[in-house]
Amino acid sequence: MKQQNELNDSLNTSVKQPYPDDIPLSLYLQWPFIKIGRSVKSMVNGYKKLFMLEGEDLKTMYLKKARAADLRGETTKCIKFMQVLTSKYPDDSDIFYQLGIAYEKAGQFGAARQAYIQTAEINPESVKAHYRTGIIYIREREFENAIAALNQALQLEPQSAEIQFRLGQAYDRIKDYEKAIAYFKKAVALNPNLIQAYKNMALTYDSMDDHKKALDCLKRVLELEEAGA
Template sequence: MELRPNDNNNLPLTRFESMLKTNHVLFFDSEEFENIIHHYLNQGKIALAKKAIKLGLSQHPTSTNLKLFKVEIYVFENNLDKADALINELYVIEPQNEEIYIQKANILSKRDNHEMAIKVLKQSLNLTEDVVDIYSLIGMEYLFLDKFEEAKNYFMKCLEADLQDYSALHNMIYCFEFLGQHDEAISYLNTFLDNNPYCEVAWHQLGKQYFELKDYNKALAAFDFAIISDDTFIGAYLEKGKVLEKLKRYQDAIETYSITLQLDDPTSFALLRMGTCYEKLKNVDLAVQYYKKTVQEDPLLDKGWIAITKFYIKKRNYKKSLYYINKAINIDSENVLYWKLYAQINERLSFLEEAERGYKKALELGNYELNTWLTRGDILLKIGEHEAAVYNFLQAAEFYPENAEIEFRLAGLYYTMHETEKGSYHLKNGLRFNPEYALIIEELFPNVYSKNQVKTILKAKL
């Protein structure tokens, strides 16, 4: 909302902030207070907004709009009881004020009473000529209830009233996608584009729907139309690049991604994709160059570090890949993907203690994949840490009960540690769960396999 100048050609905001620095209280009309409060709320300066509301109400105690700002602050601070009490007072005074209904619905929504919020918002439709905002709010409440069909219909109403309401367009497409209605979304967007043929957002969304259906030629055409409608639309270039990659037109994809670098600051996504395309084209030097640019542009982008690490793994340059994954871990030591790569690289380099450390860290960070448990346990076995290996597999068994691969490993370990009763128990479990994995005993525990007791159990069950 634009602030209008006062009689002295000074902005009310400037006068207000000047007044705060002195003990002189200046007079502002209620509309000036509204503009000042609106400005502070938009800037996220809640303390200043509250000061303006307090002073405004001291000068204009009957102003409904200023009290509505007070309600808004109460809601923001989650003081819903006070907000509700004040909004009910205002309703008694001005039962036809649409903003009162909107704030009442906001309070109900905050209390997760979305059905009642929708009911109140629908009542407000009879009080306003500007229904688009209300339709949007109703649509959002239906989204909170996971009622995507109803939400979609209200976002459609927004677009019927305003073809430029791109927020409603995005929300509506989200509903289509959640419902898996890609064909219906395409049909709607084509109809929408008949009435608004130069809407780059609609073309962009249409391309994404075709991409989802793997109709890459139609997706490419849609993104081209988005670019024709707005040749600075970076998102359309990025999506077009992805389509060209799917069509294995890697050089064209590189050229498309490179346009985004000219339009704005480089994005790590574009740099990463260019590196991938160069790798596909066997241009090793440029692939590495762009992977390095990716991690320089955004050191927190794990896909960049993973790409350059895997690049060197494919080249079997494990020392180089270890160098880059160590750099990644130094930046983000809580990334489980980094630790798994760290473990795999060290394992290939036969640095078993470091490999075990990597798998252990991956488990600590919540990577409970069966292969992580098995690989870590097998490494502990190789380095002679039998008790730690047993503990590892017992933990794994909690996540994967009745798993033969785990049971046979436990059997072999217990026999190795001369705990034959436990070894026999787990060996029989393994045979019961899946006897095909009995070869684990022979491969990982040859000394155990040669024991007469073990052979007897195996023969009896196989």
């Protein structure tokens, strides 16, 4: 009998109570729901903070997201972030310009052109917006429009060899060879190492049947390439 009692005592002490006496059973039953509630509350608070962001904080957040997406090669995501920014900041020319760059990277040149045009409407003194518009017009073979856009850029930055060079290209495409040569010459006067200007000038001289001057331009190209320009 004594052994039986000892065995019972041993069993009673080895079996743990499912819940400590000082914590109500109801709390254990509610605990999973409390954890879920805290997660939901945390999520809601996160959204509240997001919607409370204003001004430069919100702009900075979306710009970071757009740049991160761009670095990962996720151009579509980058465009979506930039579109959000343009809707929130419709008077910010730089945001529209960056949207144009994103569209260009995605090969959406028509959309890029519209973004650059919008940039120039907001900020008429944006040289880069007029310039990129002109480049896309050249790509789309709308050379008269390209010349108009590039001339706007040139008025704002007359010492740009690159703009002079692109105007030369546009005039060459409409077979106005004299003007093309004039702009190519201005380009190399501003930047004597601009190889592309010499190459294009050689082709224009060749179209004018001035093969000697075309050859002179090609010699200059070889000199620059050998010099590592």
